[in-house]
Amino acid sequence: MSGRPLLNRRLEGHGTTIFAEMSALAVETGAINLGQGFPDTDGPEEIREAAVRALRDGRGNQYPPGPGVPELRNAVAAHQRRFYGLDFDPGTEVLVTAGATEAIAAAMLALLEPGDEVIAFEPFYDSYAACVAMAGARRVPLTLRAPSFRPDLDELRARITPRTRLLLLNTPHNPTGMVLTAEERDAIAALAVEHDLLVVTDEVYEHLVFGGEHVPLIALPGMRERTVSISSAGKTFSFTGWKVGWVTASAALVAAVRTAKQYLTYVSAGPFQYAVAEALALPDAYFTGIREDLRARRDLLADGLADSGFEVYRPQGTYFVTTDVTPLGERDGFAFCRALPGRCGVVAVPNAVFYDTPGTGRTQVRFTFCKREEVLREAVTRLKRLAP
DSSP: OOSOSSGGGGTTEEEEHHHHHHHHHHHHOOEEEEOOOSSOOOOOOHHHHHHHHHHHHTTSSSOOTEEEHHHHHHHHHHHHHHHHHHOOOOTTSSEEESSSHHHHHHHHHHHHHTTOOEEEEESSOOHHHHHHHHTTOOEEEOOOOOOTHHHHOOHHHHHHTTEEEEEEESSSOTOOOOOOOOOHHHHHHHHHHHHTTEEEOOTTTTTTTTSSSOOOOSSTTTTTTEEEEESHHHHTTTTTGGGGGEOOOOOOHHHHHHHTTTTTTTSOOOOHHHHHHHHHTTHHHHHHHHHHHHHHHHHHHHHHHTTTTTTEEESSSSEEEEEEOOTTOOOOOOHHHHHHHHHHHOEEEGGGGOOOOOOTTTTTEEEOSSSOOHHHHHHHHHHHHOOO
């Protein structure tokens, strides 16, 4: 070999994810895994049976249509109309993807040129950094700071330059649980219009809002032709392994994203697409029920963490609680998380991995509450060993 590094330099620093590392640690130690955000029970039985029925009926066992099966595209369009009053043509303005992660990757590859700048809320989900890097663009963080984690709109304006191409926004926000207010949504939309920016919104936690209200940015004046709205089934229906996501946007933006997407997975999750189409049509009681159930679990874990000595930032949405370990006498979230399984049999994730800015989030640690109540109660009991 010539000695040239094997890994493309754009992906330097994007090795094994922290989720893989901490989940492996959970398996190795037998600890309760409150690090990676996946439920420990399946979603609705009727939706699981819908997937089985599709398999047995031979629907989706071969390549489904590239944009997604018509049943799911119709269901996504109906969902957007039902919850947000938005009308999308399922034939040209809806695209099915292999989860939201592929949708984000395809959007970055399709819409960015090398040297473009992308402003994103920091801390950000780790795939954002890798996707922007693969597109050859430069990420510009807008840091959300404790305790409220609200975006500084003056700082956002100051970070826009002639190179800024795109805003990559996540609301409800992982990992902080922040949900944009109406005033923040309006101000961000006005900036996007003023500077003629594209906007990609990750809305996978759209139905898991405990405070405030989720309104897609694409619904605001001037945003329809510049916004790629992304969501998925995993978080809402507790089938994260199915990896069924979607894009809703103008026909031109969907066509652009589809151009990149077709060379990534091409198609995926054939039978599951039919099941998710049925899931999106579940009655309002389902969506209300999962939200309120998770609200109770959030409160159980947040109260337990506070009793154990953590500083707790109670989230407005998602299924994660961000904490600070400083009151426990800790100064390094990485060291704390790596030692935690041995100390009390619980796994968490250090928030520092979600930041670009050096030293930011160094003492923050994230826990998930999308687990069974008895698992959360046991975790809380174990964590109380940390109490000063």
